[in-house]
Amino acid sequence: MVVALAAIVNVGYGTIFYSFSVLLGEGAAVGDFGRTVLSVALGLGVVVSGVLAPLVGTVCDVAGPRRVFLCGAVLGFAGLAGFSRAGEGWHVIVVWGLLLGPAMACTFYEPAYVAIDQWFERSQGTALGILTLIAGLSATIFIPLTQLLVEALGWRDATLTLGVVLLFAGGGLAAAAVRDRPREQSAGGLQGVYRALITGARGADGSFWLITAAFFLALAAMFGMLFHQVAYLQDLGFPPQGVAAAAGIVGIASLPARFLLPALSDLLGPWWPTAGVLAALAASALLLPGAEGWWRIYAYVGLFGAAFGAVLPMRAAIMARRFGGSRYGRLMGLQQVFLALAMAAGPSLGGLARDATGSYTPAWLAAPVLCLAAVPLLLAAARGGRASG
16 A cells, blocks of 8 residues: 555656656747746635645544545646646636645545555654655656657647556555544534544644654745746756756755654654755755756756755654654645745745846855754754654
């Protein structure tokens, strides 16, 4: 089931999220709608996914994640199909807000994290490592694949094709392999789910908010870099196909850290390794401004990939260590509301800064400041005690 969860997340991220970095490049959707509209649409979708995260987490807590994944696959197909046929900028924004945002909430890591917490009493770090190791191949697969589809079919038919992949691969795996094991049953239908959401959110304490603030800063920097790296490298004069191949290697570079650091957290704890990951993310951001040779690009790819691969699973490991139990999904969902704002702000502000200044460099130089500011917040949270689950 862990492999199935990983494959669903892989396809969800690849078809909706990573493909978008190619669509921001030359010869794709940016030619029809511009970077600002596309960045705002993506940001809106991420915000919507965050707003829905507490509800999704609560449903997973009280009913299990299987139907959540199925719903996400259907919504994702409908959203990608609508995006592929959009004629105006506002069409794109509506599709991302009403369809692709909810699809992200239902097919990305959060429901899978809850499934891991429900099925694994011990060695959660190892299970998280396997989950993110396989899901981490998403960028490696889908960035070059999307580039090839765009060149062969045009960006519109390429996007529709990705929607079909999500529907049949993601939805099929959810139906065939995912099993529910909720720790708490709801009563009273939607009213019971709402009560469970409210009572679960009361478990947030001071350490919860410190952890949330730390990852807010880190994800704003990381996702801003992730979604604009292809366009930034093209701005620096590197050819599109070479850039897409280099960006795809980010997924390969992330694989060791995706598995080793969460597994190591079972033995040593997650706090200091996560602080090291944030420092590495800051260092990677300093490699691109002014880059002229490919060696700088591949140094960035290696360091950013390693840090990028570890951030999300280490967040799950930290939250499981501090808040694992029957309310885990609700607290992860509550936290995701704020992290979604960060994930939206990074790409959106990056696109706005590029259009306003004609360069990505100012936004890129802000990234290490945000990452390093997150470290003391995280270590302060480490001094708190474990909350009851």
